[in-house]
Amino acid sequence: MVFRLAGGTASDHPSVCAYIRLDHGLFSSQAFTIEKRTSMKLAIQIVLYHRSKHFMKLLASLEKSDLQYFELFCYENSVNQEEFRKSKSILEASGLIHHILTGNRNIGFGNAHNALWRLHEAPFVLLLNDDAWLTPLFLEKALQRMEADQKTAAVSGLLYRWDGSADPCATAGTFIDTAGLEYNCLADIRDRFAGQTMKDIGDALQEPKEIFGVSGAIALLRRSAVERVSPEQLPFDPSFFMYKEDVDLAIRLRRGGFISWYEPMAVAFHQRGLKLGTKTWFARIQEERKRPKVLRQASLLNQWKLDIYHASVKLGWRDIFKSMVHEAKRKVLTFLSSPTVFFFAAEAFIISLPATIRRRRLLKQLLPDVRLSGASTRGEEGSRAS
Structure with missing residues (x-):
């Protein structure tokens, strides 16, 4: 059912709005039509x-961007009419060209992005968390890095941890949220330098660098590359409700022969729930226990799916051995800290x-199956939180 659809072009109105209610929480291209502008x-x-x-803070940062030829596509996943009305009102007040969808159930992070992906044909797509904030140069610098090489499928900027304060830039130079993904083994793909400070790492993030992949929190993607490596021509595995979908995409892009880049001039800020600087497995699991059980189960289940999807002798025996050890530690520590999470995840895995x-x-x-190790930097600490 169409909740509201307001037509027009960018020249007709200061903002083009489409408000759409999806009765089953799933997108159908036959449910409505939005003009797909090739420009x-x-x-x-x-x-x-x-x-x-x-x-409102996120949209304010986009309004200040030096690059303004973009459109917003939003999915309200709260299943709360008051939240939807608030989000709709904030979008209208921003004056930005926008479209917003909602449904009658939470379809998860990945499927919400998949639904939005089908609404347009833009060659470049920025996935942006609702708890993020971009500096004015972020879009311009990230696009420049993307367009420098046709083999580049994804770009990550330098993301700092943000506490939600009014001035995100006040936290610049403090704790790093992510600078892309690094690959240690199939069972251990994590955010580069997460929880560290610029003082800790010196000059390691001063120059652009090829990386293994990008975090889904703030990720610039090339449509043609993403669709080339997906059976559904969508960014994320439809069976993933939440967590690890960005890791799966990074592996598929690498297997497809594409590369990802880190661009230090594209600076942004992101709020993240996990404790800063968590290092040990036990401390990590204890921190994870603060999250809702359904989300912890999804993280564990999706990691096991990743292992099935991408395991191959081409990884090399060292990678396979490290992954086996890492998975054994994960299973033991998860079971000891939260047996119900482990058993529910195991049951869901068997069913799926x-x-x-x-x-x-x-x-x-x-x-093709390919060797994945050596595709990212080494000696970097981090933690995978999304």
């Missing part, structure tokens, strides 16, 4: 979840195993 170079996708109080194996076969038809 739109950049689409910005935002998944909202009980974040209306932070949304036939579909997981079918998807592995689809990926093998689509993408």
Whole structure:
């Protein structure tokens, strides 16, 4: 059912608005039509979840961007009409060209982005968390890095940890949230330098650098590359409700022969729930226990799916051995700290195993098995939180 659809072009109105209610929480291209303007170079996708109080800050940062030829595509995932009305009102007040969808159930982070992906044909897409804040040069510098090489499929900027204060720039130079993903082994792909400070790492982040992949919190993607490595021509695995979908995408892009880059001039800020500087596995699991059980189960389940999707002798025996050890530690510590999470995740994995194996076969038809180690920097500490 169409909740509201207001037509027009950017020249007709200061903002083009589409407000759409999806009865089943799933997108159908037959449900409505939005004009797909081929001139739109950049689409910005935002998944909202009980974040209306932070949304205004995010839009204010986009209004100040040096680059303004973009459209916003938002999915309100809160399943709360008051939140939807607040988000809609904030979008209208911003004057930015925008479209917003909602549904009657939470379809998860990945599927919300998949639904938004189908709404447009922009060659470049920025996935943006609702708890993020961009500096004015972020869009321009990230796009410049993307366009410098046709093999570049994803770009990450330098993301600092943000406490939600009025002035995010006051935290610049303090704790790093992520500078892209690094690959240690198939079972251990993490955010580069997460929880460290610029003082800790010296000059390691001063220059652009090829990296393994990008965090889904703030990620610039090339549409053609993403669709080339997906059976559904979508960014994320539809079976992933939340967590690890960006890791899966990074692996698929690498298997497809594409590269990812870190651009230090693209600076942004991101609020993250995990404790800063968490190093040990036990401390990490204890911190994870503060999250809702359903989300912890999703993280564990999706990691096991990743192992099935991408395991291959091409990884090398060292990678396979490290992954086995890492997975054994993960299972033991998860079981000791939260047995119910472990058993529910294990049950869900067994139920989903036939579909997981079918998807592995689809990926093998689509993408070659490749060695993944050596595709990212070494000696960097970090933690995978999304």
